[in-house]
Amino acid sequence: MKQMSLFDEPTAVLPVTYYPEFLSKQEADELYQHCQELQWQQNQIRMLGKTMPVPRLECIYGDEGCDYLYSKSVLLKPLPWTGTLAKLRDSITAATGYSFRIVIGNQYRTGTDSIGWHADKESSMGIAPAMPSATSRTNASISLGSVRKFQIKPIGGKPTDFWLEHGSLLVMHPGCQATHLHQVPKTNKVVGTRINLTFRPHVGGKR
Ligand SMILES: O=C(O)CCC(=O)C(=O)O
Ligand SMILES: [Fe+2]
Numbered sequence: 001m002k003q004m005s006l007f008d009e010p011t012a013v014l015p016v017t018y019y020p021e022f023l024s025k026q027e028a029d030e031l032y033q034h035c036q037e038l039q040w041q042q043n044q045i046r047m048l049g050k051t052m053p054v055p056r057l058e059c060i061y062g063d064e065g066c067d068y069l070y071s072k073s074v075l076l077k078p079l080p081w082t083g084t085l086a087k088l089r090d091s092i093t094a095a096t097g098y099s100f101r102i103v104i105g106n107q108y109r110t111g112t113d114s115i116g117w118h119a120d121k122e123s124s125m126g127i128a129p130a131m132p133s134a135t136s137r138t139n140a141s142i143s144l145g146s147v148r149k150f151q152i153k154p155i156g157g158k159p160t161d162f163w164l165e166h167g168s169l170l171v172m173h174p175g176c177q178a179t180h181l182h183q184v185p186k187t188n189k190v191v192g193t194r195i196n197l198t199f200r201p202h203v204g205g206k207r
Helices: 025-036 083-096
Strands: 016-019 044-047 050-053 057-062 068-070 074-076 102-108 115-118 139-145 148-154 160-164 168-172 180-184 194-200
Touching: 025 083, 025 139, 025 194, 057 074, 083 102, 083 139, 083 168, 083 194, 160 168
Parallel strands: none
Antiparallel strands: 016 168, 044 050, 057 102, 068 074, 102 194, 115 180, 139 168, 139 194, 148 160, 148 180
16 A cells, blocks of 8 residues: 655755845835835847847946846946945845845836746856855845745756745855756736845955
């Protein structure tokens, strides 16, 4: 007789930590207001020989010279840290032990704004060595505004869904970008604006 075991369907252990209430409601509301004043841009991306608008708005702040190139076509040049973003960076470092040199903002205006399956593997974020160091390609992201589904999966495996709430923090630990992919899929549901601030390391720029 086949016996059911609690261990038939092992729960995936994901290389992420989710803090649903990293910011209080008031802190998250104030930060959302601050984000309205950031310099959002509509960038263009080159994919499969075509140039098209990135399906979200973006902004970048950080240390001087920490330019960020992704998908071999979108070059983001950081503006100097605002006081609010620098304070938030320091509080995430205090909570996680990870250090960051840039923050990239993503603004999803409607359900058609999205980011497809990818890993954040740009060489500017450092190379993940066999024994990952505390800074290699780690990122930590704050979510604000409307809740959107965030999915993460081992390469070739099944996705796990997270609903990233207003004021939450999601940390992707060292090694995550080598083994897993993540995305924020499009949705047909009517959703308001969501802002995501992703803090990242950078190996270049001025110290
Ligand atoms: O919006 C998010 O939660 C994820 C953004 C992201 O994956 C990225 O900027 O690389
Ligand atoms: Fe990402």
